[in-house]
Amino acid sequence: MFRSYKKGRPVLKIPRSRLEIIIEVIAVLGILAHALLLIHYWPALPDVIPTHFGISGEADGWGSKSSLVLLLAVNIGLYLMMTVLNFFPQTFNYIVEITEKNAREQYYYARLMMNFVKVEIVWIFAYIEWGTIQVALGKASGLDGTVMLSFIIAMTVTTLYFIWRSYGIG
Template sequence: MPSHFGSSGIPDAWSSKLSIWLLPGIGAGLYLLLTIVSKFPHTFNFPWAVTEENAERQYLIGRTMVISLKAELIWLFAYIEFSTIQVAMGKSNGLGKAFLPITLIIVFGTIVICLVKGYKAR
């Protein structure tokens, strides 16, 4: 089973079949952690002052960002797991060259959009 993919999307390390359970385990842990974190937006570190007037909007935007990133990470992990199985079965060569740039655009795009919305809601 491929255990690591290089920046080009091609596997560059291999491990036992048991490693197939690692990513779902990490994904479940992250899902649980981000679900708990999203329940406490007042603990988030905002780059601007949160006042009584803007707190509700800021907390909503913060929760939206965490929930969106959680969904993106779960889909990302599902795709990596699917691709890992496809490579192990000889049906694919890797994740594809576009995987890393697309992933970075989606994740950082979500963060930037939420930061801009939060800035406007100050």
């Protein structure tokens, strides 16, 4: 049942929980929404669109609309990387020592944190794509700073919660 991998850490096969499956579905929906936005709006987009936004949310860099394809590719790449990494929780860095006694629970919560962060990243990329399209079409003057700040706060709270949770398990 236990096989050593890193620093004597056990390698466990832990089935996905219902919550992990739900979060995964939400992440996949984010990728699909991102792709469908691009497909839907592509014909209407001008050749030059905003490619960078300043801290105020106003566009301060311009480039080819093909940069939106790159944004989607990066989103898919990050999604895939985080999905694959989740199969190897024994390789993660932990704030407590991993033992045979606490490994199952530590791995589960580390995977859960990775899933929550993954879904937050997928949806922030989809929002950035949507916001960029809105600015390019003249329907908005910039990205909404409140939305961007909300994503940053959500990712920070998620990470802090799971760090706190890890100490409680340790």
